[in-house]
Amino acid sequence: MIEILSVTGPASVQDLGRFDQYRFGVGTSGAMDDVALRAGNIVLGNDENAAGIEIPMLPFKLRFDRDMAFALTGADVEAEIAGRAIPPWWRSHARTGDILTVKAMPRGARLYLTFGGGIDVPMVLGSRSTQFRGEFGGWHGRPLQPGDILPCAASIATIGDLGVEPAEITLARPNAAADETIVRVVIAGEHDRFDATTQALFWSSSWKITPQSNRYGYRLQGPAVKPKAPIEKRSHGIVPGVIQIPPNGQPIIQMRDAQTSGGYPKIATVIRADLWRVGQARLGRKLRFEQTAYAEALAAEAEMSAYLDRLRTNVRLIAEIRTCR
Amino acid sequence: MTTPDRPRISLLGTSALLFEAPGAFDLPHQRRIWALAATASKWPGIREAIPGITNLMLTFEMPPRELDTLIAALNDAWDAAEGLAIGGREIRLPVTYGGEIGSQLRSVADHCGLSVDDVVAIHAAPLYTVFALGSHPGYCYLGGMDPRITMPRRQTPLQRSAGGSVSIGGSQTGVSASPGPSGWHAIGHTNWTFFDPSWPTPAALAPGDTIRFEIERVIR
Numbered sequence: 248m249i250e251i252l253s254v255t256g257p258a259s260v261q262d263l264g265r266f267d268q269y270r271f272g273v274g275t276s277g278a279m280d281d282v283a284l285r286a287g288n289i290v291l292g293n294d295e296n297a298a299g300i301e302i303p304m305l306p307f308k309l310r311f312d313r314d315m316a317f318a319l320t321g322a323d324v325e326a327e328i329a330g331r332a333i334p335p336w337w338r339s340h341a342r343t344g345d346i347l348t349v350k351a352m353p354r355g356a357r358l359y360l361t362f363g364g365g366i367d368v369p370m371v372l373g374s375r376s377t378q379f380r381g382e383f384g385g386w387h388g389r390p391l392q393p394g395d396i397l398p399c400a401a402s403i404a405t406i407g408d409l410g411v412e413p414a415e416i417t418l419a420r421p422n423a424a425a426d427e428t429i430v431r432v433v434i435a436g437e438h439d440r441f442d443a444t445t446q447a448l449f450w451s452s453s454w455k456i457t458p459q460s461n462r463y464g465y466r467l468q469g470p471a472v473k474p475k476a477p478i479e480k481r482s483h484g485i486v487p488g489v490i491q492i493p494p495n496g497q498p499i500i501q502m503r504d505a506q507t508s509g510g511y512p513k514i515a516t517v518i519r520a521d522l523w524r525v526g527q528a529r530l531g532r533k534l535r536f537e538q539t540a541y542a543e544a545l546a547a548e549a550e551m552s553a554y555l556d557r558l559r560t561n562v563r564l565i566a567e568i569r570t571c572r
Numbered sequence: 573m574t575t576p577d578r579p580r581i582s583l584l585g586t587s588a589l590l591f592e593a594p595g596a597f598d599l600p601h602q603r604r605i606w607a608l609a610a611t612a613s614k615w616p617g618i619r620e621a622i623p624g625i626t627n628l629m630l631t632f633e634m635p636p637r638e639l640d641t642l643i644a645a646l647n648d649a650w651d652a653a654e655g656l657a658i659g660g661r662e663i664r665l666p667v668t669y670g671g672e673i674g675s676q677l678r679s680v681a682d683h684c685g686l687s688v689d690d691v692v693a694i695h696a697a698p699l700y701t702v703f704a705l706g707s708h709p710g711y712c713y714l715g716g717m718d719p720r721i722t723m724p725r726r727q728t729p730l731q732r733s734a735g736g737s738v739s740i741g742g743s744q745t746g747v748s749a750s751p752g753p754s755g756w757h758a759i760g761h762t763n764w765t766f767f768d769p770s771w772p773t774p775a776a777l778a779p780g781d782t783i784r785f786e787i788e789r790v791i792r
Contacts, residue, residue, distance in 0.1 A: 266619060267619055267631075269620050269622040269629070269631060269706070270620055270621075270705060271710065271774050272705045272706050272707055272708050272709050272710055272711045272749070273708075273709045273774070274708070371769050372769055372774060378709065378769075380708045380750055380751075380752045381709035381710075381767060381769065382750070383769040384769075433583055433585050434583075435585075436580065436582035436590060436592075463752075463753060477724070479724055479742040479743075480742075481592075481597055481625035481626055481627060482624050482704070482706060482713055482741075483590055483592065483624035483625065484588065484590065484622045484624050484627075484628075484629025484706060485584065485629075486584050486587050486588045486631070488584075489584055489585070493726075493727065493728060493729060493755065494724075494725075494726075494727045494728075497728075499729075506706070506707045507622070507706045507707060507708070508624055508629075508706030508713075509755075510725060510741065510744075510755075511725070511755065513584075516583065516584050519585060519586055541583060541586065541639065544585065545586060545635055548586065548635070
């Protein structure tokens, strides 16, 4: 078990998400940076879909009520346990009574804390992710609070410390700038309802992530992009990554807690291989969109999967080497 | 893809595809969508077929390598689709129109050039059909609203709208099942449980069910 001692902002229990309940109006939820959650589970030898804690704000502090392995992935981090520093993208081991303190996130927006065996909350409608709008899943369907004691599934015995290369480095984009996140998008249904000049403005602009951005969606600020004529669509299904343009011309990227349907015109959709980059972009940061074709989007997903496959292989090899010694 | 009487098919990234039927926002078209959903949900590689308002979203187990086969299959299945008449149950929902939650009642009346009482009477008159579920857990999109009370969605969506809100968005109406962001205009509210994850089917209503709004009170 682990006990939450201090928490800032809406930290929550998330797995990869709930993907087959759209017909009841239930969205995916799940980790905003699914690559980091997968990696955090892989280094622990967990199922990749095991539930961890998504931490969007610091400080955060918890106590381990038994010996267990844990990992920190996602954002860059300054953390310590029992007087020793824990680097980012690192697996370590806690003893009963140890207190883990996460002090700062120098880069990135969300940190993932995973545990050997995973957080053992009940599966609700096929997932352990917190569904905030429906107030179910995760830990009682709500953000974590001090005093919450989370059960962890039984895990294997002590495994040694291990660091892995962050996704941000391995999957770095060649054209990445320090102050901007570039994400690839596939054009969506209403792209052609914007004239060429407006489309060009959408692609060339640097979009600022406003404070009204969260797990539901990222509201962006920049020049107004408006369709040739106002569009009122009949409501239809949407998925995380869809970029809607409400009448004010300021794009909204739908994120993991987004509604499952909408009617604002859609100009493009962030590809799955880049949605985690949006999840790691902080408020105030700039986003730029790069058009990509469906086939290239699939290739990008394959690249992401290959990174996770390599990670899995390396973790297994290291475990075997340690066993041999 | 832009021929007026042909369906429009577009991508939602690599995780889903959207099929939009040509023609009117009416029950016959929606029944064909329900039929198409029943067919497409059995296709290999399709995780879910989710009806919207005269449209259908297909989510993928794995994104298909190429899309032409799927697009052709959707077009063929649409042409072959006979309307699926779902005999649902009828629900009566008492509504308090206006008040703090239904604060947009006056704006809708002004926008439509009607009195508040007219808007209420027009809204409560039809027997609505649940066309689709979506937006948030348990939310129902209803078909059958009188076009005289149409009002475009908000310029900027609200960050938080109350649970139980009876709202108008464009030519559609619906009742929210829980509090959350919304781009629609709330004209009233109701107290009813639309969703419980512990139920065998988590949503209380399903496509094909019908709803009649009963005017419990009008706060002017």
